[in-house]
Amino acid sequence: MSYKNIIKTIPEPQIQSTNNVFHDLMSCILEQQIHYRSTKKIFQKMLNAASLEILTPENFAQFEEKAFQNTNFSMTKYETIERTIDFFNENNINWQELKDEEIVQNLSSIKGIGKWTIDMILLYTLERPNVFPFDDFHLKNIMVKLYGLAPNVKLKAQMVNVSNAWGEHKSLATKYLLAYKKIL
Numbered sequence: 001m002s003y004k005n006i007i008k009t010i011p012e013p014q015i016q017s018t019n020n021v022f023h024d025l026m027s028c029i030l031e032q033q034i035h036y037r038s039t040k041k042i043f044q045k046m047l048n049a050a051s052l053e054i055l056t057p058e059n060f061a062q063f064e065e066k067a068f069q070n071t072n073f074s075m076t077k078y079e080t081i082e083r084t085i086d087f088f089n090e091n092n093i094n095w096q097e098l099k100d101e102e103i104v105q106n107l108s109s110i111k112g113i114g115k116w117t118i119d120m121i122l123l124y125t126l127e128r129p130n131v132f133p134f135d136d137f138h139l140k141n142i143m144v145k146l147y148g149l150a151p152n153v154k155l156k157a158q159m160v161n162v163s164n165a166w167g168e169h170k171s172l173a174t175k176y177l178l179a180y181k182k183i184l
Contacts, residue, residue, distance in 0.1 A: 006146075006180045012172075013179040017127055021095050022088050023055045024125040025107075025117065029080050030073075034120040037138075037178065046071075057088045080112030100128055123171050132163045132170040139174060142181045 015036050018024055027035040031043040046067035047055065055063055073081075087110050095103060100122060107118045119133035133139060134156050144151050149158045166173040 006176045010176070010179055010183065013175040015124060015175070017125055018054060019096075019125060020054055020056075021093075021107075021121055021125055022057060022084070024121055025084055025113065026055050026081070028117045028120055029077060029084065029112070034117075034124055036124045057085055060085055076112065080110070083110050083112060095126055100131075123174065128171060130168045130170045132160070132166075132174060134159045134163075136174075136178075138178060138181055142177050146177070146180075 024034060027033070027043045030046065031040065033040075035041075035043045046063070047053065049069075050059075050063040050066040052059055052063055091106070093106060098106070103122060103126065104118055107113050107121065108115075116133060116135045119131055119135070122128045123131040123133060140151070140155060140159065143149055143159050143162060144155070147158075147162050149155060149162070163170050163173070
């Protein structure tokens with residue numbers, strides 16, 4: 001089944017972006033998942049505990065004080081959080097004005113922020129049209145099932161080959177595939 005057939009099967013995935021890179025980065029760091037796709041809602045529970053809707057560098061101290069009480073994060077996670085806060089305190093960036101490559105360059109300069117996280121920010125937060133997160137575990141699994149890809153033979157290359165047929169609509173196709181996963 002192709003994503004074009006999936007389009008006929010399910011409604012277009014509707015995601016209300018926060019347009020807030022800091023908030024969504026923290027979601028990825030703290031929950032190891034971007035909150036748009038989370039089923040555990042850990043990040044949302046933490047926000048609720050701190051009485052916050054949107055996390056910013058300015059209200060992070062309140063968030064940390066109220067939401068970190070019963071958490072047991074690794075030192076690596078704490079270090080990534082600190083580096084992220086430092087980056088945002090030192091850089092005032094209008095993310096919407098940057099090209100995808102510039103966003104990748106900026107975010108990858110924060111130690112602990114990897115390709116998958118950056119892809120999630122491009123896809124969900126900044127709603128860029130041509131993002132294909134081939135490192136995404138769920139996307140790999142669904143593409144193996146739907147397209148009959150061989151999981152142990154250059155899977156990334158197979159996935160990229162399939163995604164090339166999507167043209168400049170890779171983000172939309174990806175969102176449909178991930179939404180379709182819920183009904184498999």
